[in-house]
Amino acid sequence: MALTDEAITRIRGLIQSGELPPGARLPTEQQLSHQLGLSRSGVREAVKVLEAARVLDVRRGDGTYVTSLAPRLLLEGLGVAVELLRDDTLLEVMEVRRMLEPVATGVAALRITDADVDRLGGILEDMRGAADDAEQLIRYDAAFHRTVIAVTGNETLTSLLDGLSGQTLRARVWRGLIEGGSAHVTLNEHEAIYLALRARDQLLAQASALIHVNTSESWLRTVLAAAPRQHR
Known part of the structure; x- marks a missing residue:
């Protein structure tokens, strides 16, 4: 070695x-x-x-x-690592997201184009149309957030947050929301982020994203608390 x-x-x-x-x-x-x-x-x-x-x-x-040596290539393994984390460590991942994602969304508000706004609006409509279809909602949710962060133009940040928002983690949160009858709450939060970005309001976009990450973290805590101990 x-x-x-x-x-x-x-x-x-x-x-x-x-x-x-x-x-x-x-x-x-x-x-x-x-x-x-x-x-x-x-x-x-x-x-x-x-x-x-x-x-x-x-x-x-x-x-x-x-x-x-592009960031998206070198950081690709991060998503695989997040998928392997134990439940008690996933809350640390959410904490990192809470530190980064709202600020990134605020930056996006300053750099977003009309085409980006239209793209996000279309994804938001797809999310509304997916109703209680967990698989579709997970896919559209990932597309929405990936699009927002990509607007910053920072490939390292985009790759990092994409890796931190693993498919399994996202699925657990969404299934918890649907089973708890609260999917409409997070859909409304996505709309608040969209409206703030469309208005190019940096502070409102940052605050809206922070509320959304906090909601996701709260639901993850609920899901983890209900999970069998052997999965922790």
Whole structure:
């Protein structure tokens, strides 16, 4: 492991220094091993780790390349990690969302275009039409929030919040809302966010998003409290 860790650090250093920029092809395993002064097995394992982290792209029969290193690519694994979190840790995820999402929504209010407003309005209508269809509501809910955050133009923030809003987490909240007969409450909260964004009102958009995240967190607490202890 020590040799692998050293190889990862050395390869990462080549990328960070610009010697291996995004899109660059790595030397062969033998060449890289000689260049770094490390064993081929250590280099091989390091490449596997960096491939899993989406830093490298191994193309069979072609070579190994540095990826685009775009935030959406490097942060893609966050969503997988959130899906694996235990119930008691999911509330920490909601806390992070409460710190980030309202501020991001406020920024979106300053940058939103008429086309973005129309797109959000269409998603909101789809949500209303989905009524008590949990699967549809979950899909439209994800699209609504992804669209709002994407308006900020901050790809890192968009990827981060998308990862924190895992499919399983979203599904548990929505099913709790539907079973509790409160889906209309969160639909109204989505409309409040939409209206604030349409008005380009930063403070109102931020406040509306905070209320919405708080509602989601409250319902998650309710769902977790009712869950069998073995799932916690």
